[in-house]
Amino acid sequence: MPSLLDLRRRIRAVKSTQQITKAMKMIAASRLKRAQDRVVAARPYAQRMLQVLNSLAARVEPDSHPLLRAGSEADRPLLVVITADRGLCGSFNANVIKAAGQFIAEGNRAEAIDLGLIGRKGRDFFRRRGFEVRFEQVGIFQRLTYAEAAEIANAAIEEFASGRASSVHLVYNEFKSVIAQRIVLEQLLPIPRLEATAEPTTDYLYEPPADEIFADLLPRHVQAQVYRALLESNAAFFAAQMTAMDAATRNSSEMIDNLTLYMNKVRQAAITREIIEVVSGAAAT
Numbered sequence: 001m002p003s004l005l006d007l008r009r010r011i012r013a014v015k016s017t018q019q020i021t022k023a024m025k026m027i028a029a030s031r032l033k034r035a036q037d038r039v040v041a042a043r044p045y046a047q048r049m050l051q052v053l054n055s056l057a058a059r060v061e062p063d064s065h066p067l068l069r070a071g072s073e074a075d076r077p078l079l080v081v082i083t084a085d086r087g088l089c090g091s092f093n094a095n096v097i098k099a100a101g102q103f104i105a106e107g108n109r110a111e112a113i114d115l116g117l118i119g120r121k122g123r124d125f126f127r128r129r130g131f132e133v134r135f136e137q138v139g140i141f142q143r144l145t146y147a148e149a150a151e152i153a154n155a156a157i158e159e160f161a162s163g164r165a166s167s168v169h170l171v172y173n174e175f176k177s178v179i180a181q182r183i184v185l186e187q188l189l190p191i192p193r194l195e196a197t198a199e200p201t202t203d204y205l206y207e208p209p210a211d212e213i214f215a216d217l218l219p220r221h222v223q224a225q226v227y228r229a230l231l232e233s234n235a236a237f238f239a240a241q242m243t244a245m246d247a248a249t250r251n252s253s254e255m256i257d258n259l260t261l262y263m264n265k266v267r268q269a270a271i272t273r274e275i276i277e278v279v280s281g282a283a284a285t
Contacts, residue, residue: 004263007262010259011260014259017252028241036235038235049225050225057191066161067191068214069190070166075166076165078114079114080118080170080226081097081119083096083117083118084120089240093122096172096173100126100171114133116159118137118138146223150226167190171184171185174232175239178239181239
């Protein structure tokens with residue numbers, strides 16, 4: 001049976017941990033609001049551009065631009081894995097890594113896949129397992145900017161356009177609500193073509209020529225989709241962290257109550273034992 005001193009020390013330690021988890025929950029909540037506002041602002045532009053570019057890809061020849069045509073004959077995709085730089089966020093990072101592992105296992109691609117790793121947790125996991133890493137970025141979520149997303153997108157475009165990657169896919173957590181995130185695995189390159197059931201009824205007139213428009217528009221589209229994915233992952237991380245810290249705070253309160261109750265029982269037993277010893281001593285005399 002632990003002593004009263006040990007129980008008091010343990011209660012103090014749990015209370016200290018509770019203060020930390022409560023503070024982390026409040027910080028995550030404040031950052032979540034800003035991250036959520038950025039996601040809401042970026043979604044309409046990225047989604048509309050995706051619709052337009054998918055529709056456009058179905059109406060032009062694949063050879064119109066390198067980002068529209070199918071990749072190299074060798075099936076060697078590039079998978080961009082977006083995780084967080086930190087933990088204490090429940091299963092946030094584990095779910096993304098698991099989805100990436102399933103994508104690799106489905107095609108038996110362990111020896112024929114390249115990775116682009118965004119976030120320290122994913123980088124540390126895959127680097128230890130000997131995968132081919134084409135590029136990596138860590139520490140970008142503190143001050144996430146479009147320029148950083150453009151740098152990642154340009155690296156992916158270079159891998160695809162040079163023929164080193166047959167396709168480019170993104171896997172990340174999409175922000176749905178404070179208590180819900182959804183794992184998304186989507187193809188980034190080549191730009192997917194809409195599978196129309198009928199002949200297209202809308203055509204496009206190009207001014208300036210189509211190749212000039214594609215040269216500027218398609219890389220910008222890839223950059224916008226990467227930026228949206230990073231924003232989604234960032235907001236989902238703060239939501240997951242806030243939820244995890246809230247659960248930890250509630251669990252610590254329950255643990256403190258149980259330890260306090262147990263400590264009172266131990267103290268009561270000690271007092272009872274002392275009273276019995278005094279009474280027994282008085283009766284013996």
